Structures are given as structure tokens and as C-alpha cells.
Amino acid sequence: MAGEIKRIGFIGTGIMGAPMARNLARAGFLVAAFDQDATKVERLGPHGVKPCGSGADAATDKDAVVVMLNTGPVCDDVLLREGTGALWAMRPGSLLIVMSSIAVKTAKEQARRAGEVGVRYLDAPVSGGEVGAKDGTLSIMVGGKEADVASARPVFDALGRPVHIGPTGTGQLTKLANQLTVASTIVAVAETLLLAERGGADLARVREALLGGFARSRILELQGLRMIEEDFKPGGTATHQIKDTAAALELAEDLGIRLPMLELADRLFTDLVANGDGELDHSAIIRELRRRNALPVT
Amino acid sequence: MAGEIKRIGFIGTGIMGAPMARNLARAGFLVAAFDQDATKVERLGPHGVKPCGSGADAATDKDAVVVMLNTGPVCDDVLLREGTGALWAMRPGSLLIVMSSIAVKTAKEQARRAGEVGVRYLDAPVSGGEVGAKDGTLSIMVGGKEADVASARPVFDALGRPVHIGPTGTGQLTKLANQLTVASTIVAVAETLLLAERGGADLARVREALLGGFARSRILELQGLRMIEEDFKPGGTATHQIKDTAAALELAEDLGIRLPMLELADRLFTDLVANGDGELDHSAIIRELRRRNALPVT
Numbered sequence: 001m002a003g004e005i006k007r008i009g010f011i012g013t014g015i016m017g018a019p020m021a022r023n024l025a026r027a028g029f030l031v032a033a034f035d036q037d038a039t040k041v042e043r044l045g046p047h048g049v050k051p052c053g054s055g056a057d058a059a060t061d062k063d064a065v066v067v068m069l070n071t072g073p074v075c076d077d078v079l080l081r082e083g084t085g086a087l088w089a090m091r092p093g094s095l096l097i098v099m100s101s102i103a104v105k106t107a108k109e110q111a112r113r114a115g116e117v118g119v120r121y122l123d124a125p126v127s128g129g130e131v132g133a134k135d136g137t138l139s140i141m142v143g144g145k146e147a148d149v150a151s152a153r154p155v156f157d158a159l160g161r162p163v164h165i166g167p168t169g170t171g172q173l174t175k176l177a178n179q180l181t182v183a184s185t186i187v188a189v190a191e192t193l194l195l196a197e198r199g200g201a202d203l204a205r206v207r208e209a210l211l212g213g214f215a216r217s218r219i220l221e222l223q224g225l226r227m228i229e230e231d232f233k234p235g236g237t238a239t240h241q242i243k244d245t246a247a248a249l250e251l252a253e254d255l256g257i258r259l260p261m262l263e264l265a266d267r268l269f270t271d272l273v274a275n276g277d278g279e280l281d282h283s284a285i286i287r288e289l290r291r292r293n294a295l296p297v298t
Numbered sequence: 299m300a301g302e303i304k305r306i307g308f309i310g311t312g313i314m315g316a317p318m319a320r321n322l323a324r325a326g327f328l329v330a331a332f333d334q335d336a337t338k339v340e341r342l343g344p345h346g347v348k349p350c351g352s353g354a355d356a357a358t359d360k361d362a363v364v365v366m367l368n369t370g371p372v373c374d375d376v377l378l379r380e381g382t383g384a385l386w387a388m389r390p391g392s393l394l395i396v397m398s399s400i401a402v403k404t405a406k407e408q409a410r411r412a413g414e415v416g417v418r419y420l421d422a423p424v425s426g427g428e429v430g431a432k433d434g435t436l437s438i439m440v441g442g443k444e445a446d447v448a449s450a451r452p453v454f455d456a457l458g459r460p461v462h463i464g465p466t467g468t469g470q471l472t473k474l475a476n477q478l479t480v481a482s483t484i485v486a487v488a489e490t491l492l493l494a495e496r497g498g499a500d501l502a503r504v505r506e507a508l509l510g511g512f513a514r515s516r517i518l519e520l521q522g523l524r525m526i527e528e529d530f531k532p533g534g535t536a537t538h539q540i541k542d543t544a545a546a547l548e549l550a551e552d553l554g555i556r557l558p559m560l561e562l563a564d565r566l567f568t569d570l571v572a573n574g575d576g577e578l579d580h581s582a583i584i585r586e587l588r589r590r591n592a593l594p595v596t
Contacts, residue, residue: 104497127511139510163507165499173497174504177490181513184486184559191482191557192475195546198553199402199471201463206472209461212437213425215479217515248493255496257591259489261482264562293555 005095005155006030009058009065010049011078011086012100013040016126017068019134020099020159022047024066027158034058055079055086064095064155071243072102080113092118097152099140101125101244104169104176104251107143111168120148123168125175127182128160129236136160141178143171176251179244183265183282185219186241190286193227194293203228223283230298232280232287239278242269303393303453304328307356307363308347309376309384310398311338314424315366317432318397318457320345322364325456332356332384353377353384362393362453369541370400378411390416395450397438399423399542402467402474402549405441409466418446421466423473425480426458427534434458439476441469474549477542481563481580483517484539488584491525492591501526521581528596530578530585537576540567 010021010033017033018040025031025048032050034057035041041051052058055078059065065086069075075098079087090096096114098107098121111121122144132138138160142149149164156162165174192215196206207224210216226232234240245266252259272278272288280287290297308319308331315331316338323329323346330348332355333339339349350356353376357363363384367373373396377385388394394412396405396419409419420442430436436458440447447462454460463472490513494504505522508514524530532538543564550557570576570586578585588595 127508127513129512132511139507141504141507161510163503163510165503165507167498170497170499173494173499174507177494177497177499177504178508178511178513180493181486181490181508181515181518184489185483185513185515187559188479188482188486191559192479194555195478195550195553195557195560196471196475198555199468199475199549200465201468201471201475205461205463206439206475209437209439209463209472210425210476210479212459212461213430213476214427214516214520215425215476215483217479217483217517218512219515220479222512251497252493255493257492257496257593259493259587260562260566260590261485261489261559262493264558268558289557292558295555 005063005151007062008155009062009086011055011058011065011067012069013044014068014070015130016133018044019130020068021049023136023158024155025049029155029158032058032062054084056084056089059086059089061091062094064097064152065090066155067096067098067100069100071100072106075100075102075110076106079110087114087117087119090117090119093120095120095122095148095152097122097124097155099124099126101175102172103247104172107172108169120145121168122148122152123171124156124162125171126160127175127178132160141165141171141174143168143173173251176244176248180248180259180262182219183241183245183269184261185217186223186282186285187265187268189220189224190227190289193224194286194289226281226283227286232284234279235281237279238269238272238282238284241282242266242273245269303361303449305360306453307360307384309353309356309363309365310367311342312366312368313428314431316342318366319347321434321456322453323347327453327456330356330360352382354382354387357384357387359389360392362395362450363388364453365394365396365398367398369398370404373398373400374404374408377408385412385415385417388415388417391418393418393420393446393450395420395422395453397422397424399473400470401545402470405470406467418443419466420446420450421469422454422460423469424458425473425476430458439463439469439472441466441471471549474542474546478546478557478560480517481539481543481567482559483515484521484580484583485563485566487518487522488525488587491522492584492587524579524581525584530582532577533579533581535577536567536570536580536582539580540564540571543567
């Protein structure tokens with residue numbers, strides 16, 4: 001077991017990663033960061049984050065490495081690339097924390113490879129979006145060994161609220177479960193508002209009333225407002241949403257179960273993207289419902 | 299316009315109505331109540347509610363009549379029955395407030411009949427269940443004229459949080475929209491927990507983590523806990539749930555739109571009831587998902 005975490009390598013300083021790296025530096029960790037896009041890392045200099053020229057560079061001589069890259073394949077490449085992967089630069093006993101949303105089986109394989117070189121591993125994807133990343137209020141779903149979660153606690157506390165779910169992979173499992181709820185609830189809220197609109201109600205008041213009862217949800221609060229205001233600047237894009245629903249469907253298939261609402265949500269978001277709205281916020285699903293009902297879409 | 303509301307006739311003192319009548323009496327209104335089941339009304343005596351022998355009796359010489367019966371047809375019978383209906387006992391200028399969940403078109407027709415005898419009308423269905431009724435924290439969705447809503451404000455304030463949605467019928471419309479969100483979200487949460495369970499996660503921790511992010515909802519909080527604990531004592535029964543989804547589907551059809559997630563939720567709840575679980579809480583939908591996946595149902 002390693003001692004206290006002081007020096008952190010941070011890989012991937014995009015929309016989510018940049019504010020997370022800043023919050024770690026603010027909490028007193030010594031943070032060195034790498035991103036493919038060098039300008040993104042340099043922008044963090046004034047916030048006490050040291051720029052590095054490669055993932056391996058950022059990972060060298062650290063107590064922990066935090067990864068916040070976009071996809072599983074990108075994570076695998078940056079971590080495991082032969083010779084120059086960041087994992088090979090990590091010292092034995094140090095801790096690799098992958099906070100990207102990746103497949104359960106990818107996380108398990110990364111943990112196995114880390115174990116081979118004496119590196120401890122946690123999968124710790126997040127929910128809460130850019131706002132949660134900035135405010136340090138992310139929901140962090142952690143899979144891995146109890147002792148490793150305990151030693152990572154100060155890191156997580158600087159970023160949000162960690163919940164240790166179970167063994168390696170269950171953090172990613174929980175993230176997919178989370179996305180299943182999110183995708184389905186967005187569709188439900190869109191259908192709800194469309195019904196109310198067709199019935200002639202004032203949607204702002206409908207939303208307000210529903211927030212006071214059993215229908216209350218963060219999706220109704222946030223995405224519901226976007227639908228009413230037709231504000232579809234992303235946020236989370238529809239394209240990203242089908243990445244999540246497809247991953248959840250694949251996992252369900254691996255586990256031998258069928259989930260009809262997930263399948264429906266995936267179909268609707270797939271149609272939304274096919275109809276050209278992939279770069280809009282996922283709340284734009286209400287546009288797909290309008291199309292299906294031959295209603296005007298502005 | 300009538301003056302201040304002091305004397306209230308309350309019709310229908312079941313699971314929801316009884317605590318609502320009590321809260322009105324506690325707030326200082328003079329409440330006289332009727333229920334088909336006389337013992338239900340008599341139980342309210344010690345709480346300052348005067349028992350009446352008929353709906354018409356309860357409605358006589360009141361400033362407002364509140365109706366909290368089970369279905370639209372029952373409301374119509376108690377209110378409009380030839381000769382002995384409660385509406386015919388109401389004095390001109392007084393206010394009829396129907397808080398039952400009924401069809402939009404039924405509400406509009408009741409308002410028309412009330413108008414013919416000079417009685418003002420509000421449709422004001424609620425969300426929040428037995429707990430909300432007891433605690434006086436119901437979400438109240440109100441349709442009708444601004445001035446009538448204003449005069450009913452003290453009544454609503456004793457019961458929960460009113461939101462005036464729009465003209466007559468829009469309270470009921472909003473309630474159906476609410477039920478659409480509720481039914482769909484219950485299915486989404488059930489699929490989410492089933493996926494997490496099959497993946498080997500601790501469901502209590504999954505729920506805790508999801509409550510911290512975008513997946514947060516009252517349904518996850520309340521019905522999610524029931525699913526984890528397999529506590530299917532109703533609450534809201536599955537049978538009642540399909541009454542709501544069927545009514546929402548009928549409304550959507552009247553409005554000329556199709557809502558695929560509502561249709562799916564309706565099918566799943568219909569199957570749940572067909573498989574003998576109609577008297578369980580609607581959170582028992584997770585049992586139907588288990589059945590569909592040939593998983594054991596305890």
C-alpha cells in the first residue's frame with residue numbers, strides 16, 4: 001500500500017477534466033497535466049497545474065494518476081500504448097484512477113494490466129456534467145478495492161461525492177445504469193411536455209407543478225427547462241447520448257437481459273441523430289417526437 | 299363573485315380525502331363531509347369535521363365544495379345525479395373544486411353544468427400521494443378562471459402548493475402529464491436497478507450514487523427504495539397506474555399524437571396486472587421485467 005496522495009498526474013483536460021484538475025490544485029495537490037491539445041493544458045498554468053508533454057511524462061513519479069479522456073479506446077491508447085503508455089511510467093504501488101466513462105470489460109482489463117506492473121486501479125466515472133465538475137459536486141461512482149478507495153478519498157472529496165459501489169467495473173456499471181435512467185427520463189419529460197403543449201397548457205406552469213410532486217427530477221428541472229425554452233446548445237449532445245445508450249445495451253446483452261425502455265430510448269436518440277440533430281443537446285429529443293407526429297419543428 | 303370561503307362541504311374521505319378534510323378543519327374552515335362509507339366520515343368527527351348523510355347534505359349552504367372521489371363516473375354520479383346530486387344543492391356563486399383525477403373532457407362538462415346553475419368550477423387534481431395529503435404538501439394542478447383560483451387560494455394553501463396552469467381542464471391535463479412522467483420513470487428506474495443487479499453491484503449504493511447526479515428523481519428515491527427492499531405494499535397500485543396511463547393514452551389520441559414511451563409503459567403495467575400483481579405497488583414493475591427476462595420472481 002502506498003502512503004498519502006500528494007502528487008497527481010492528470011490526463012485529459014477537456015470540458016470536464018480542466019475544472020477537475022483546477023479543483024485538485026486548489027485543494028493542495030501538486031498537479032501535472034497532459035492533454036493532446038497543448039493549449040488546453042497551458043491554460044491551466046495560472047491555476048497551479050504544471051503542463052506536461054505526454055501522458056507518460058504526467059504519470060512519472062506520481063502518487064496517483066487521474067484519467068479523464070473521452071472514450072475507452074482513447075484511454076487504452078494513452079495508458080497502454082507499447083513503450084510510451086502512461087501506465088508504464090507509473091511507479092509500483094501508485095494508484096491509477098480512470099474517471100472516463102468506459103465499458104465495464106475495458107475497465108476490468110485495464111485493472112488487470114495495471115496489476116501486472118504493481119499499480120492499483122479504481123474505475124470512477126462521474127455524473128453531474130460541466131457544472132458539477134466546476135463546482136466540485138460530481139457524483140463519483142467508484143469500483144475497486146476498499147483500501148484503494150480509502151486512499152483516494154481526499155482526491156474524490158476535492159471533486160465531488162464518491163460512492164464506493166463494489167469491485168472493479170461496478171463504477172462503470174453504475175455509470176451506465178445512470179445513463180439509462182437519464183436517457184429514459186429525458187424522453188419521458190419530452191413526451192410529457194408535448195402532451196401538455198398539445199392540450200393547450202402553459203408549459204412553464206406545468207413544469208413548476210410537476211416539480212412539486214412525484215414527477216420531480218433533475219431532468220425535468222434542467223432538460224425540461226431547455227425543452228420549454230428551445231435552448232438546445234449542448235450540454236450533453238445527442239450523439240454522446242447514443243454512445244451511452246449503445247454501451248448500456250451492449251452491457252445488457254453481455255448480461256443476457258433485455259430492457260425495452262432502454263431499447264426505445266436508444267431508437268429515438270438514434271433517429272434524432274440520423275435526422276441531423278446530433279450536435280444539439282440531448283433535450284432536443286422533443287424535436288424527434290414532433291417529427292414523428294408530423295408537427296412543425298423550428 | 300362570492301366572498302371569503304369559510305364553510306366547506308367535503309365529498310369523498312378515503313385515503314387521500316380524509317387527511318385533506320382534517321387539514322382544512324385544522325386550518326380553521328368549517329368542514330362538513332360525506333362519504334359512501336359512513337364509518338370513514340364518523341372517524342373524522344374528533345378532528346372537527348361534521349359528518350353528513352349525503353353529498354347534497356354536505357353541499358348545502360356552503361361557500362365551497364371539495365370533491366375527492368375515486369373516478370370521473372363516481373364524481374359525475376355524486377355531483378350530477380338527477381334530483382339528489384350535490385351540485386343541485388349548491389348555492390349560486392359558490393365554488394365547486396374537483397380534486398379527483400378525472401378526464402379533461404369530464405372536467406369541462408362538469409364546469410359547463412356548474413355554470414348553468416351559477417356555480418363556479420375549478421379542476422384541481424393533486425400529486426404527492428397519501429404522505430403529501432397528510433403533511434399538507436400536495437402539488438395541486440389547477441385549471442379554471444384566475445379570480446376563482448384567487449378565492450380558493452386559502453383552501454389550497456391548507457392542502458399543499460397550488461399552481462394555476464390555465465383554463466378549465468388544464469389541471470386534469472397536467473395531472474395526466476404528471477402521471478406519464480411518473481409511470482415512465484418507474485419503468486426506467488426498474489430497468490436501471492435490474493441492469494445494476496445483473497452486473498453484480500450493491501443496489502443500495504447504486505441508488506445512493508445516482509441520487510447525487512442527473513438521474514436524481516423522487517421516483518428513484520421512493521420507488522427505487524421499494525424495489526431494492528422488495529416492499530410492494532401499496533402506495534399506488536399497479537391497477538391504479540394503468541388507469542392513469544390509459545387515460546393519458548386516450549387524451550393523446552384525442553389530441554392526435556402518439557407517445558411511444560407512454561405506450562410502452564402502459565403495455566408493461568398492463569402485463570404486470572395481467573400476471574396477477576395488480577394490487578401490488580406500481581414499483582412492482584421490476585417483477586414484470588424479471589418475468590420478461592425469465593428471471594426468478596419471489
